[in-house]
Amino acid sequence: xxxxxxxxxxxxxxxxxxxxxxxxxxxxxxxxxxxxxxxxxxxxxxxxxxxxxxxxxxxxxxxxxxxxxxxxxxxxxxxxxxxxxxxxxxxxxxxxxxxxxxxxxxxxxxxxxxxxxxxxxxxxxxxxxxxxxxxxxxxxxxxxxxxxxxxxxxxxxxxxxxxxxxxxxxxxxxxxxxxxxxxxxxxxxxxxxxxxxxxxxxxxxxxxxxxxxxxxxxxxxxxxxxxxxxxxxxxxxxxxxxxxxxxxxxxxxxxxxxxxxxxxxxxxxxxxxxxxxxxxxxxxxxxxxxxxxxxxxxxxxxxxxxxxxxxxxxxxxxxxxxxxxxxxxxxxxxxxxxxxxxxxxxxxxxxxxxxxxxxxxxxxxxxx
Amino acid sequence: xxxxxxxxxxxxxxxxxxxxxxxxxxxxxxxxxxxxxxxxxxxxxxxxxxxxxxxxxxxxxxxxxxxxxxxxxxxxxxxxxxxxxxxxxxxxxxxxxxxxxxxxxxxxxxxxxxxxxxxxxxxxxxxxxxxxxxxxxxxxxxxxxxxxxxxxxxxxxxxxxxxxxxxxxxxxxxxxxxxxxxxxxxxxxxxxxxxxxxxxxxxxxxxxxxxxxxxxxxxxxxxxxxxxxxxxxxxxxxxxxxxxxxxxxxxxxxxxxx
Amino acid sequence: xxxxxxxxxxxxxxxxxxxxxxxxxxxxxxxxxxxxxxxxxxxxxxxxxxxxxxxxxxxxxxxxxxxxxxxxxxxxxxxxxxxxxxxxxxxxxxxxxxxxxxxxxxxxxxxxxxxxxxxxxxxxxxxxxxxxxxxxxxxxxxxxxxxxxxxxxxxxxxxxxxxxxxxxxxxxxxxxxxxxxxxxxxxxxxxxxxxxxxxxxxxxxxxxxxxxxxxxxxxxxxxxxxxxxxxxxxxxxxxxxxxxxxxxxxxxxxxxxxxxxxxxxxxxxxxxxxxxxxxxxxxxxxxxxxxxxx
Numbered sequence: 032x033x034x035x036x037x038x039x040x041x042x043x044x045x046x047x048x049x050x051x052x053x054x055x056x057x058x059x060x061x062x063x064x065x066x067x068x069x070x071x072x073x074x075x076x077x078x079x080x081x082x083x084x085x086x087x088x089x090x091x092x093x094x095x096x097x098x099x100x101x102x103x104x105x106x107x108x109x110x111x112x113x114x115x116x117x118x119x120x121x122x123x124x125x126x127x128x129x130x131x132x133x134x135x136x137x138x139x140x141x142x143x144x145x146x147x148x149x150x151x152x153x154x155x156x157x158x159x160x161x162x163x164x165x166x167x168x169x170x171x172x173x174x175x176x177x178x179x180x181x182x183x184x185x186x187x188x189x190x191x192x193x194x195x196x197x198x199x200x201x202x203x204x205x206x207x208x209x210x211x212x213x214x215x216x217x218x219x220x221x222x223x224x225x226x227x228x229x230x231x232x233x234x235x236x237x238x239x240x241x242x243x244x245x246x247x248x249x250x251x252x253x254x255x256x257x258x259x260x261x262x263x264x265x266x267x268x269x270x271x272x273x274x275x276x277x278x279x280x281x282x283x284x285x286x287x288x289x290x291x292x293x294x295x296x297x298x299x300x301x302x303x304x305x306x307x308x309x310x311x312x313x314x315x316x317x318x319x320x321x322x323x324x325x326x327x328x329x330x331x332x333x334x335x336x337x338x339x340x341x342x343x344x345x346x347x348x349x350x351x352x353x354x355x356x357x358x359x360x361x362x363x364x365x366x367x368x369x370x371x372x373x374x375x376x377x378x379x380x381x382x383x384x385x386x387x388x389x390x391x392x393x394x395x396x397x398x399x
Numbered sequence: 400x401x402x403x404x405x406x407x408x409x410x411x412x413x414x415x416x417x418x419x420x421x422x423x424x425x426x427x428x429x430x431x432x433x434x435x436x437x438x439x440x441x442x443x444x445x446x447x448x449x450x451x452x453x454x455x456x457x458x459x460x461x462x463x464x465x466x467x468x469x470x471x472x473x474x475x476x477x478x479x480x481x482x483x484x485x486x487x488x489x490x491x492x493x494x495x496x497x498x499x500x501x502x503x504x505x506x507x508x509x510x511x512x513x514x515x516x517x518x519x520x521x522x523x524x525x526x527x528x529x530x531x532x533x534x535x536x537x538x539x540x541x542x543x544x545x546x547x548x549x550x551x552x553x554x555x556x557x558x559x560x561x562x563x564x565x566x567x568x569x570x571x572x573x574x575x576x577x578x579x580x581x582x583x584x585x586x587x588x589x590x591x592x593x594x595x596x597x598x599x600x601x602x603x604x605x606x607x608x609x610x611x612x613x614x615x616x617x618x619x620x621x622x623x624x625x626x627x628x629x630x631x632x633x634x635x636x637x638x639x640x641x642x643x644x645x646x647x648x649x650x651x652x653x654x655x656x657x
Numbered sequence: 658x659x660x661x662x663x664x665x666x667x668x669x670x671x672x673x674x675x676x677x678x679x680x681x682x683x684x685x686x687x688x689x690x691x692x693x694x695x696x697x698x699x700x701x702x703x704x705x706x707x708x709x710x711x712x713x714x715x716x717x718x719x720x721x722x723x724x725x726x727x728x729x730x731x732x733x734x735x736x737x738x739x740x741x742x743x744x745x746x747x748x749x750x751x752x753x754x755x756x757x758x759x760x761x762x763x764x765x766x767x768x769x770x771x772x773x774x775x776x777x778x779x780x781x782x783x784x785x786x787x788x789x790x791x792x793x794x795x796x797x798x799x800x801x802x803x804x805x806x807x808x809x810x811x812x813x814x815x816x817x818x819x820x821x822x823x824x825x826x827x828x829x830x831x832x833x834x835x836x837x838x839x840x841x842x843x844x845x846x847x848x849x850x851x852x853x854x855x856x857x858x859x860x861x862x863x864x865x866x867x868x869x870x871x872x873x874x875x876x877x878x879x880x881x882x883x884x885x886x887x888x889x890x891x892x893x894x895x896x897x898x899x900x901x902x903x904x905x906x907x908x909x910x911x912x913x914x915x916x917x918x919x920x921x922x923x924x925x926x927x928x929x930x931x932x933x934x935x936x937x938x939x940x941x942x943x944x945x946x947x948x949x950x951x
Contacts, residue, residue, distance in 0.1 A: 092752045164932050168939040173692050176755055177886040178932065184883045185924040192921020245504060246512040248497045252490045259488045262451060263559055264476035264505030303879065307759055314756065347767040354760025358753050359743050 077285030081278030087318030090254030101301030103283030154283030202297025317366025481561025491541030672908025697878020703864020736857025893941025
């Protein structure tokens with residue numbers, strides 16, 4: 032971990048390289064279609080940055096990021112549908128299955144400003160509520176993971192059960208414009224990609240600041256010794272809620288950008304399975320690192336696209352194997368291999384961490 | 400600052416009907432170095448747990464004029480109450496410096512928290528000096544030796560600016576030299592603080608305690624100076640079993656002062 | 658009145674299915690802190706066992722009874738293999754077991770799709786379980802009563818094993834204090850394996866029971882696993898009686914809320930109720946009090 036804190040230059044250079052790749056190289060070498068795919072991967076990467084923060088640094092295994100991703104996505108999709116329909120009109124899919132008109136809670140999202148504020152606020156607010164309700168009562172670990180999973184399940188069922196308001200299991204799709212720009216125009220699609228790339232880079236910067244700050248150290252302390260932190264006068268519930276809320280906000284923005292880039296959002300993108308699927312990239316890249324989750328998420332999303340094109344059912348086996356092998360045998364992800372090699376070359380080997388286990392437990396300390 | 404003392408009145412802790420601490424009255428003044436001793440199951444650790452908010456208790460536990468019972472753990476900590484645990488509990492993935500910096504920072508503003516630490520805070524520097532870990536500032540706490548972890552914990556209490564320190568078996572597993580150093584450290588820091596130590600190590604107790612309270616079956620059995628407690632027949636009975644004991648027998652168990 | 662009886666019965670019936678699904682989880686989660694996401698797929702394996710048995714034997718009445726012990730064995734073996742190959746090295750990382758077993762569950766589901774197809778298959782219920790039985794003027798489906806009885810038998814059997822057998826004593830000792838149990842000479846390795854065998858075997862039995870409720874497919878497990886885990890959480894870790902109460906309460910609540918609102922909003926309400934419940938009882942209905950720090 033210290034190597035990340037120390038290598039100021041490495042981070043700066045890495046960031047610059049990423050910016051050049053995203054803003055100059057990728058648009059030059061990729062077709063509009065492939066660039067759109069990359070934009071989609073970047074949206075997943077935004078969720079991954081947040082998961083790295085909440086899970087890797089904060090120890091909160093959140094299996095419900097699809098909910099926050101979905102809220103952001105559906106809010107954006109609602110606005111795009113309303114904007115496509117025009118002022119006061121009813122979106123096409125709604126007019127097809129119902130004569131009731133637009134539900135009252137859709138109406139505010141005719142406004143782009145309201146929508147953007149809601150995308151930033153609602154996922155964060157839900158995370159704060161859930162975080163306070165659980166962390167304050169010391170509901171954590173597996174309990175928290177399962178609750179977050181139950182939330183994802185309930186969210187997907189809620190979406191499917193209300194086809195008039197949410198498009199049901201088909202979801203919302205067939206968007207024509209994005210804040211006045213036509214989505215058919217390749218130039219506008221490229222602009223969307225640039226927005227996603229910029230948003231991702233901003234999120235990485237935010238995550239880095241949070242990780243290297245005192246807050247980041249405190250978050251790790253809460254992960255490893257929540258009770259101990261309490262005895263030092265902090266309320267770990269607050270610390271964890273902040274990290275969880277930031278992760279939720281990132282997921283929400285990722286979802287909101289996913290919609291115009293991919294052109295569809297449905298319960299299949301936000302339920303239990305996709306929510307957990309978001310974790311594998313983070314695990315492969317290295318959950319506690321800054322770049323690991325981003326690179327892992329992009330790599331996994333890319334692999335999924337390319338593999339499912341050729342072997343539709345094969346991808347599930349690959350994904351399952353990755354979860355099994357990476358988490359069981361390489362919990363630090365690929366980043367731990369890189370770090371290990373680096374330490375092996377540059378620094379003298381650290382004192383064995385296992386030493387503490389070998390120290391004979393003193394007779395007095397065994398009394399409990 | 401004369402109100403800086405710990406006053407327990409009728410403190411009682413029960414677990415599902417089992418009374419672990421039974422109506423304990425206890426006052427510890429600032430500057431004191433009070434040892435809590437007693438056989439296993441006497442309620443020593445539970446007493447500390449109750450004062451620090453880990454377990455629920457009835458009665459009163461006042462520090463600096465405030466009743467601590469019913470407050471949340473972190474609120475009690477912010478009132479200047481700090482404690483350590485039987486097994487040293489430090490943040491193993493963080494460095495010594497980071498451990499101490501966190502302990503020093505409960506009152507920090509959100510703005511300070513969101514920035515990177517620049518330099519070493521004076522209190523942290525001083526605490527590292529006091530517990531002798533300055534050279535290991537950037538070492539991960541997980542690879543410290545057992546005794547060093549205990550010291551780091553004490554250092555964390557110091558930077559936390561705890562005015563009431565409660566230590567649970569601070570010298571368990573330490574070598575003789577480490578024990579002496581810890582004892583001298585405790586004597587130094589108790590000058591302007593209230594310090595309570597739970598300990599089984601009778602030699603350590605005899606060398607460094609300013610006063611002693613003996614607990615037995617959740618109740619206060621005896622209280623006074625080391626010599627007074629050692630001379631107390633009730634204490635001898637608890638440690639040696641009922642019956643008459645010679646001074647020599649008592650000395651073997653309780654130390655030469657008996 | 659009719660509606661009340663029907664809803665309560667539906668709730669108890671739903672609860673008994675949840676209980677069958679959660680009973681094994683309560684054992685493995687309680688004993689080892691392992692969160693076995695593949696438990697649902699072990700149920701699926703049990704359901705397909707019943708299907709295969711029926712294909713081979715023909716007679717619905719015989720195949721159901723035959724498939725119960727076979728499904729127990731298959732579920733148990735799957736569990737033991739999982740425990741021995743992956744989980745035993747991960748006991749100090751309980752959260753990570755969740756993701757590893759999730760991977761296992763993905764693979765088992767895909768395997769089922771490749772072997773049995775994506776469409777659901779039906780297992781015919783035996784004649785003695787078809788149709789309703791009349792009690793006090795109310796008609797109750799026999800198959801649901803059978804599941805209710807099966808769940809009660811399973812609970813009684815597990816309770817007896819825990820209370821009366823040497824294995825049960827070892828399991829309880831390990832649940833309460835693993836280190837102490839080890840130092841008292843209990844082979845926690847063997848105990849863990851046997852616990853996993855029994856817990857996963859129960860999933861197999863639950864799977865057989867589910868074939869009476871409708872057609873089975875590869876995602877049979879996913880629809881039960883989340884609720885089953887909620888039962889374990891509400892019941893309190895390592896508490897069989899907690900799981901029993903939680904399963905029936907959740908079953909009745911779910912059926913009642915579904916009846917008064919809709920299936921889709923019911924899930925959200927139940928989720929909110931669970932979170933609200935944890936505000937008062939963060940460790941479940943029955944909590945084990947300890948003094949330890951973590």
